[in-house]
Amino acid sequence: MNTLVYIDNFKGEALPASWEAVGVGKTLGEVTGLIFGSGLEALAKTAFEYGVDEILLADDVSLADYRAEVYATTLKQVCADQGCDVLLFPSTSRGRELAAMAAIDLNTGVLVDAVALEANGDKLTVTRPIYSGKVLEKVTCSLKPQIITLRGRAFPKPAPQPGKTGPVKKVAAGSGALTTVDGYTTSEGGVSLTDANIIVSGGRGMAENPTLQPPADLDAKQAEIWRAQQGFAMLKEMADVLGGAVGASRAAVDAGYVPYAMQVGQTGKLVSPNVYIACGISGAIQHLAGMRSSKMIVAINKDAEAPIFKLARYGVVGDLHQIIPALTVAFKKGLGK
Amino acid sequence: MKLVACVKTTPDTTAAVKVENGKATWGDAPLVINPWDEYAVEAALKLKEANGGNVTVISVGGEEARIALKHALAMGADDAVLISDPALVGVDPQAVAHILTAAIQKLGGVDVAFFGRQAIDDDSGTTPAQAARLLGWPALTLVSVIKVDGRSLRVERAIEEGRQIVTAKLPAVVSLVKDSGEPRYPSFMGIRKASKAEIPTWSLSQIGIPVPAAVIEHVTLINAPVREVVCELITGGNPQEIAEHLAEKILGEKQL
Numbered sequence A: 001m002n003t004l005v006y007i008d009n010f011k012g013e014a015l016p017a018s019w020e021a022v023g024v025g026k027t028l029g030e031v032t033g034l035i036f037g038s039g040l041e042a043l044a045k046t047a048f049e050y051g052v053d054e055i056l057l058a059d060d061v062s063l064a065d066y067r068a069e070v071y072a073t074t075l076k077q078v079c080a081d082q083g084c085d086v087l088l089f090p091s092t093s094r095g096r097e098l099a100a101m102a103a104i105d106l107n108t109g110v111l112v113d114a115v116a117l118e119a120n121g122d123k124l125t126v127t128r129p130i131y132s133g134k135v136l137e138k139v140t141c142s143l144k145p146q147i148i149t150l151r152g153r154a155f156p157k158p159a160p161q162p163g164k165t166g167p168v169k170k171v172a173a174g175s176g177a178l179t180t181v182d183g184y185t186t187s188e189g190g191v192s193l194t195d196a197n198i199i200v201s202g203g204r205g206m207a208e209n210p211t212l213q214p215p216a217d218l219d220a221k222q223a224e225i226w227r228a229q230q231g232f233a234m235l236k237e238m239a240d241v242l243g244g245a246v247g248a249s250r251a252a253v254d255a256g257y258v259p260y261a262m263q264v265g266q267t268g269k270l271v272s273p274n275v276y277i278a279c280g281i282s283g284a285i286q287h288l289a290g291m292r293s294s295k296m297i298v299a300i301n302k303d304a305e306a307p308i309f310k311l312a313r314y315g316v317v318g319d320l321h322q323i324i325p326a327l328t329v330a331f332k333k334g335l336g337k
Numbered sequence B: 001m002k003l004v005a006c007v008k009t010t011p012d013t014t015a016a017v018k019v020e021n022g023k024a025t026w027g028d029a030p031l032v033i034n035p036w037d038e039y040a041v042e043a044a045l046k047l048k049e050a051n052g053g054n055v056t057v058i059s060v061g062g063e064e065a066r067i068a069l070k071h072a073l074a075m076g077a078d079d080a081v082l083i084s085d086p087a088l089v090g091v092d093p094q095a096v097a098h099i100l101t102a103a104i105q106k107l108g109g110v111d112v113a114f115f116g117r118q119a120i121d122d123d124s125g126t127t128p129a130q131a132a133r134l135l136g137w138p139a140l141t142l143v144s145v146i147k148v149d150g151r152s153l154r155v156e157r158a159i160e161e162g163r164q165i166v167t168a169k170l171p172a173v174v175s176l177v178k179d180s181g182e183p184r185y186p187s188f189m190g191i192r193k194a195s196k197a198e199i200p201t202w203s204l205s206q207i208g209i210p211v212p213a214a215v216i217e218h219v220t221l222i223n224a225p226v227r228e229v230v231c232e233l234i235t236g237g238n239p240q241e242i243a244e245h246l247a248e249k250i251l252g253e254k255q256l
């Protein structure tokens, strides 16, 4: 089987879900890595270490910024020239879009968001969550190539093998641009939510700290936001100690405490960390839709009846504004920091 | 501007969906417009308000599809079209992309086709990109901010790394994420107008395409495994003691 794995990168840096996809590819046989972009020598080197056997590299200034149409055309060309039975993508925003377009370009289908994969001879069956994970479906596609996107953190990341290398074959960049990229506004650094091992999330409860005295010139709404932001700063401190990321409920986003990029849930990000610490979050079904697949959930909530406790392995019924600072200190101590 | 928003009817987000006799069921949970599609309708209405024109909403489906169309009409869309055909049972999202493309072409002269980022039933999120590819229009997906400048659109796309700022010429496909603007509630007048609206139905032959072949085979549906967890509540002592006890438990799980 000729397996191609698309290695999604931003400015030459791979998204971790790409390596998980390489790992899945290796379970099927040899893996050819597809890397598109500009200035990619270092990335190609890393890809071999993660297990890629051969690389098809489209390294061109015209690919410096991801543009769907140009990337899709490059991909179509590569598949036509090299042949391809299986095409795997990480389910990143770019990976999903390219997979969707590739299905059109190559007259086949696409199976999105696999969380498990079975190979029966050459035929792959994918398990994918639908209805926000309330139901799982098993699907296949009899057309070739079989195009599959793999949900982040659903498959193990292979251990890198330092020094492993392989052949790099240059391929041409496609044409057909329909957009120009004017620039980026990048989110402030830190661990990305979707890749995070540990997430500390805050909800509406972050604002409920009457002991804080906001500056006198703020009105009631501004004072609420100010209180919540002190609360989120406290979560950030704890997340930093744990090497994790900070998330939020929709109520916290809609109230203006934190930006939408931090929202976890049905209409926010889908996350599956090893540990998810929910602080002042009630556990509405739409919030659970985004974090249900976390390995371990911890809840801190003053309401013992909050539904979040039904999913939690550990819980504290109490005031998060008292527990969190003490918990941060305890983690520092426990981790020897 | 001639604007289109593609919408779908889905079970409400609170529906307890489960598998019964091999099919997904949700009891008497209400059917609603797919929440992401409300953002698509909102974006289309905003563009119309700023630049003039009209908004047509399209849905592919059976009678249930009227729920999404009526909601969009009640929000303020000008017309609706239902694409329905007995041949369309269990179509996959890719077939829907083909059908919507044909419908958009039949409408003719469309400047922007809006989509929600994904439907919350199938959760594929592939239709906007596929429709764009089929139409040969730029795919401006995951958009949170839209600006029109003559015949071009400048958008901000929400990507993993932050925002990507992209410009494209019209016509274009745009898919929306949440912070593009909260969808308005239907007004009382809107609801009255929508309840009286006659929604034309187009068959596949009317939009001039054969039944698209299904490319995905559905093998089985299974209920998601129930999470078997018993919550251990950490109690006793002052916050410091509780916190130390909790930290010890969490670190003891060796997940960090």
Ligand SMILES: Cc1cc2nc3c(=O)[nH]c(=O)nc-3n(C[C@H](O)[C@H](O)[C@H](O)COP(=O)(O)OP(=O)(O)OC[C@H]3O[C@@H](n4cnc5c(N)ncnc54)[C@H](O)[C@@H]3O)c2cc1C
Binding pocket: A202, A203, A204, A205, A206, A208, A209, A248, A249, A250, A251, A252, A263, A264, A265, A266, A267, A268, A269, A279, A280, A281, A282, A283, A284, A285, A286, A287, A290, A300, A301, A302, A303, A306, A318, A319, A320, A321, B013, B035
């Ligand atoms: C279509 C749709 C899509 C949605 N998408 C999402 C989504 O993507 N993500 C999402 O999160 N929600 C989503 N929601 C909203 C969801 O229904 C809830 O409204 C939201 O999750 C509630 O957020 P919350 O838990 O922060 O707030 P609340 O439900 O108000 O809960 C706040 C909690 O904080 C606790 N608390 C307060 N003060 C303290 C304190 N001092 N110490 C400890 N605990 C305290 C309270 O006991 C309470 O349990 C969606 C809703 C709809 C209809």
